[in-house]
């Protein structure tokens with residue numbers, strides 16, 4: 001007595017979604033990119049200091065500050081009740097990646113702001129120490145958003161939890177590298193350029209790995225529709241930016257062109273992931289089919305004849 | 306999992322001033338006549354606005370789904386001889402079709418994803434073992450919406466915060482029966498102590514299964530060993546869960562949270578490693 005509704009491979013209730021797609025506005029994918037970039041920039045800032053490239057370090061520091069200032073604005077704008085944004089810090093809940101992330105972002109923002117103030121006051125050692133503090137929250141800021149979306153019932157997000165953090169990390173490294181490449185003084189671009197190129201090639205490589213691990217069926221939402229289009233644009237920009245960065249050498253114009261490509265590719269990648277999540281939640285087969293297979297494997301006797 | 310314990314979000318670890326027996330719903334779909342009295346009673350008692358007039362052309366279901374302002378939803382699976390409602394034509398012809406009705410509701414999961422991921426602590430586990438949104442705390446971040454494995458909870462357009470069934474928390478504190486169960490004319494929706502409901506459901510299942518037509522009948526989310534640790538609201542179904550729009554093997558997403566953070570930790574290390582490598586390697 002199995003109802004194979006509408007001839008689909010798995011039964012459904014009039015093809016209606018089983019889980020709800022996320023209800024976040026475009027503020028959130030933008031935040032994913034900006035937060036990811038800022039987090040990676042803070043790490044690159046400290047690395048630049050170690051290399052003695054202080055002008056480059058300042059570029060990264062400004063990028064981290066700009067990210068930390070913009071992020072809350074985007075996040076608050078997305079809330080249903082923006083006036084209650086402070087409730088985000090009402091509790092610390094380890095079971096909620098958004099709670100953990102809110103604290104990471106707050107600590108990051110406080111540290112980079114304090115470091116900048118110390119810098120303006122001329123307290124160099126304090127300022128540098130606070131840069132290190134900022135950088136200690138940076139990697140967390142870059143990758144927590146991947147855990148945040150993976151920790152949902154959205155099929156292509158949850159199933160990709162073992163690769164999404166690497167995708168976001170690669171994109172963050174590329175984004176920060178791009179900012180560094182574009183704004184550093186001409187004699188301090190080598191380090192940033194390397195990271196920009198690493199990110200530019202890293203993102204499509206991790207992306208393909210993710211698709212492979214998801215398998216043909218589960219990777220579909222990443223390949224089709226709006227998500228597929230966004231990803232193709234992201235991939236093109238990534239490879240173009242990487243190639244220009246590689247071949248252009250230290251040419252400023254080439255570097256800046258590459259930086260624009262890599263940064264834009266990161267934004268498209270985040271929008272692609274967001275759209276893929278929506279697509280996979282809207283089509284019940286991505287929810288039902290894997291679960292049905294699990295059940296049938298556990299209790300083959302229940303399979304109807 | 307140790308992460309669960311940290312917040313007292315789970316039934317087993319939460320503590321209360323006046324502990325109560327865990328309350329729940331047993332929805333016996335074999336008794337549902339599709340009258341939607343539960344939907345109306347819920348809207349009326351909880352003062353929920355209408356979702357507007359839409360005709361879905363999906364049998365008598367013009368409600369469509371549970372959302373922030375619709376906390377009971379009666380599903381209609383209408384399969385007629387002509388196969389209009391879909392289905393295996395041969396079987397349907399032999400049977401002259403069938404009607405399945407099911408009143409859906411929040412499952413008040415033992416391991417509730419919505420509650421786990423809520424960053425403000427707005428979603429709580431009550432003394433009745435139910436999962437409730439504190440509307441004056443919720444800031445409308447929307448995280449619970451994609452987290453629920455049943456697509457129950459939703460962000461409301463009207464006031465921006467999340468909404469879902471409270472198992473009539475206000476009525477429970479006065480020792481009353483939730484509005485939907487009270488209004489149900491056939492006792493398809495039964496309210497009570499979960500232990501008692503489970504025992505009753507077991508007996509009912511046996512009886513239903515004795516009928517050759519209903520040998521596929523099953524209890525959905527009854528028990529403690531499924532992916533959500535069992536539902537405070539559970540169901541007697543005559544066909545597979547997905548036929549009613551329910552997930553066949555729901556799992557609370559936070560079950561894998563430890564694994565997710567471990568991957569994230571590796572990714573964070575990779576980020577630092579790549580940066581360090583580039584810093585060492587790149588010429589000035």
Ligand code: SF4
Pocket residue numbers: 411412413414417418419420436452453454455456457458469
């Ligand atoms: S069914 Fe969804 S909304 Fe209800 S308790 Fe479970 S996770 Fe939360």
